[in-house]
Amino acid sequence: MKSPYEIVKVPLMTEKSNIMNETSSKVSFIVERNATKPEIARAVGEIFNCHVIKVNAINMTGKKKRLGMHQGRRSHWKKAICTLAKGEKIDIVEGM
Secondary structure, three states, rough: OOOOOHHEEOOOOOOOOOOHHHHHOOEEEEEOOOOOOHHHHHHHHHHOOEEEEEEEEEEEOOOOOEEEEEEEEEEOEEEEEEEEEOOOOOOOHHHO
């Protein structure tokens, strides 16, 4: 069984995720690519001491990039949007 810190890598700090965090109780994370929804919910609950009701997991493909005549691709990653129980909130900026 993996450690919660191996599953949840980094909180996702974008404009859209900040708006979701303020208006509804949803928080976004970059997670390990082969993590399942129950593993993500358990890891977020253990790290931040909260109750996760729902997890939406999205596999994001890496963008194609080129440098001169060489073409490459950024690595693929997985995004998880966790819905917290009513009244609970995670302030990610405060902990940084």
